[in-house]
Amino acid sequence: MKNFIQTLQNIFKIDDLRTRIVNTILFLLIYRLAAHVVLPGVDPSQLSGLKDQTSGGILGLLDMFAGGAFSQASIVALGIMPYISASIVVQLLGIAVPYFQKLQKEGESGRNKLNQFTRILTVIVVMFQAPGYLINLKTQAPGAIIAYTNPGLISPTFFMIMATLIIIGGTLFVMWLGERITEKGIGNGISLIIMTGIIARLPFALRDEFFSRLNEQGGGLVVFLIEIVALFAIVMAVILLVQGTRKIPVQFAKKIVGNKQYGGARQYIPLKVNAAGVMPIVFAQAIMFIPAYIAQFFPESDMWRGFAASITDFNSGLYNVVFATLIILFTYFYTAIAVNPSQMADDMKKNGGFIPGVKPGRKTSEFIDDVMSKITLPGSIFLALVAIMPTFAKAIGINSNFAQFYGGTSLLITVGVILDTLQQIESHLLMRHYDGLMKSGRIKGRSTPATA
Numbered sequence: 001m002k003n004f005i006q007t008l009q010n011i012f013k014i015d016d017l018r019t020r021i022v023n024t025i026l027f028l029l030i031y032r033l034a035a036h037v038v039l040p041g042v043d044p045s046q047l048s049g050l051k052d053q054t055s056g057g058i059l060g061l062l063d064m065f066a067g068g069a070f071s072q073a074s075i076v077a078l079g080i081m082p083y084i085s086a087s088i089v090v091q092l093l094g095i096a097v098p099y100f101q102k103l104q105k106e107g108e109s110g111r112n113k114l115n116q117f118t119r120i121l122t123v124i125v126v127m128f129q130a131p132g133y134l135i136n137l138k139t140q141a142p143g144a145i146i147a148y149t150n151p152g153l154i155s156p157t158f159f160m161i162m163a164t165l166i167i168i169g170g171t172l173f174v175m176w177l178g179e180r181i182t183e184k185g186i187g188n189g190i191s192l193i194i195m196t197g198i199i200a201r202l203p204f205a206l207r208d209e210f211f212s213r214l215n216e217q218g219g220g221l222v223v224f225l226i227e228i229v230a231l232f233a234i235v236m237a238v239i240l241l242v243q244g245t246r247k248i249p250v251q252f253a254k255k256i257v258g259n260k261q262y263g264g265a266r267q268y269i270p271l272k273v274n275a276a277g278v279m280p281i282v283f284a285q286a287i288m289f290i291p292a293y294i295a296q297f298f299p300e301s302d303m304w305r306g307f308a309a310s311i312t313d314f315n316s317g318l319y320n321v322v323f324a325t326l327i328i329l330f331t332y333f334y335t336a337i338a339v340n341p342s343q344m345a346d347d348m349k350k351n352g353g354f355i356p357g358v359k360p361g362r363k364t365s366e367f368i369d370d371v372m373s374k375i376t377l378p379g380s381i382f383l384a385l386v387a388i389m390p391t392f393a394k395a396i397g398i399n400s401n402f403a404q405f406y407g408g409t410s411l412l413i414t415v416g417v418i419l420d421t422l423q424q425i426e427s428h429l430l431m432r433h434y435d436g437l438m439k440s441g442r443i444k445g446r447s448t449p450a451t452a
Contacts, residue, residue, distance in 0.1 A: 010429055017186070017428045024185030027177050028196050034076045034173065035069040035197075039166060041159050042073045042137075046144035053140050058292050058312035058319075060400075061285070064410060067197030073137060073144065076170040078129055080193050083175045085286050086121035090114055091337070122175060123168060129293055130167040134160055187421035195417040198410045201401065209402040227398065234406055238386060238415045274379040275338050275372070278416040280330035281387050285409045287326055288312070288319070314391050314400075324384035331380035341368040386412065 012018050038044045054063040054071040063070040066079030093100040094114075103110035138145055147159035174193060181189025213224040291311045310316050345365035354360050358367045389407030394400055404410045 007429075011425065014428060017425065020184065020186040021425075024181050024187065024192065027181045027185060027189070028192060031076070031174060031177050031193055032067060032196065032200070034170070035067045035074050036072065037075050039073050039075055039077070039163050041146050041154055041163065043144050043146060043149075044072065047071065047073055047141050049140040049142075050137060050144070053136075055400075058288060058314070061404065061409065062289060062292070064201050064404065065194050065197050067200050069197075070133075073141075074170070075166050076174050077133060077167060078126060078171050079197065080171070080174050080178060080190055081286065081289065082125040082129060082171050083118070083122045083178075083190065084282065085125050085289075086118050088283050088286055089121060090118050095333075095337070119172075119175065122171065126168045126171045127164070130164040131160065132293055133167065134163055186424055187417065191413070191417040191420065195414050198414050201410075202405065205399065205401040205405065209399045212399055227402075231406060234386075234389070235411065235415065238407065238411055239419070274331075274383065275376070276331050276334035276379075278412045279334045280327050280380070280383060281409050281412050283330040283334070284323055284326035284387075288323055314394065320388045320391055324388055327384040327387055328380040331383060332376055335372060335376050339368075339372055341365045341372065344368055383412075 011021070050073065051071045054060050059070070062079075062081065065081060066074075066077065068074075069076045069079055090100070094104050095101075100114070100117075103113050106113075138148065143149055145156075145159065147154045147156045175190075178189035178193050181187065181192055183189075185192075209227065210224055213220060213227075288311070310318050311322065313319055342365045345361060345368060348354060348364060349360045355364055355367060358364050386407040387409065390403045390405075393403035393406035398406065
């Protein structure tokens with residue numbers, strides 16, 4: 001406890017770090033306040049239908065990412081997810097289109113251009129999603145939109161145009177807040193905004209689960225304590241998954257690729273079992289939101305409603321199979337972006353390093369690529385299992401809101417963002433010759449550029 005207090009004192013002794021932490025808290029507070037500002041022309045007391053729709057399923061998860069803004073018809077109802085979708089598209093273009101590949105290699109100027117493309121694409125995405133959200137709002141809460149209950153006060157057409165522009169502005173405002181946090185605060189702003197929305201739901205989920213267990217058939221306080229212990233164990237497993245392995249022994253690497261020439265002294269390759277961090281699950285979840293977005297445009301279509309219901313239901317086999325498959329595929333995709341075997345082989349050769357028993361250059365590159373291909377598979381499968389774990393938690397009787405924290409996108413993002421933020425704080429402390437947050441060693445974050 002004494003060391004913890006001393007660490008807090010050290011943090012606030014550093015002017016720059018203290019200012020960054022305060023800025024981050026203030027920016028996040030502004031976002032949370034904006035999430036409670038309802039769209040003009042919407043009666044907040046008539047939103048019960050929309051809240052029922054977002055009480056579970058994938059729309060409930062979307063509402064969680066938006067910090068409850070989706071179910072409250074807020075000016076920032078779509079949150080940061082359109083920006084995430086645009087970022088995914090830009091990263092995919094970086095793989096398939098030579099022009100974007102060139103931008104990725106141009107350093108700071110290239111990143112600025114890619115960020116500009118992402119912002120423009122975000123506006124385009126919101127222009128399509130905002131009308132769908134408003135159509136769904138009209139269907140789920142017909143009495144909430146004053147333009148339809150009292151057309152003489154405001155015309156429905158004017159309301160749709162005005163609300164669409166406000167939602168676009170709200171998403172751009174959230175994106176701007178995220179960029180300001182990254183620039184003037186601590187941690188990745190976009191990731192922190194998503195995490196804030198998730199954490200905001202945790203106290204309510206704990207409350208609901210606690211009272212449900214106190215019921216006669218709920219199992220009582222003992223069952224609730226067992227659930228907390230199980231949640232703590234899952235959090236520890238997720239921390240290990242997110243951190244991965246910092247270095248892989250050369251001997252182990254050669255075993256998994258069938259090379260029996262182990263070399264001499266124990267040496268390591270700077271590779272991680274989970275090089276992609278939590279990004280695959282963010283990508284996969286963004287893809288899974290697409291059917292729900294499209295279904296909002298066709299609220300009267302039985303075909304779309306049926307398909308959207310099956311693909312967005314956490315309890316359906318179709319949802320879990322598709323979601324797990326996407327996570328595995330995106331793990332390989334993002335690992336290919338994060339780890340460049342050719343670059344690693346060249347760097348080793350330039351610095352006089354080598355892998356015993358493996359020729360420098362192309363052979364080393366092939367060796368590293370082979371190792372990454374084999375160690376990525378178990379990491380991706382474990383990531384997929386953790387992602388669909390809330391389904392099993394709900395199946396054994398845990399409240400649906402609380403079950404989202406038993407693995408899944410919510411827990412993975414929260415743990416990853418917290419580790420990244422703590423790693424940045426520790427870097428500031430160590431850079432100024434203070435002890436880090438952990439006496440046992442440096443905190444290991446995701447070590448990959450966080451988009452979300």
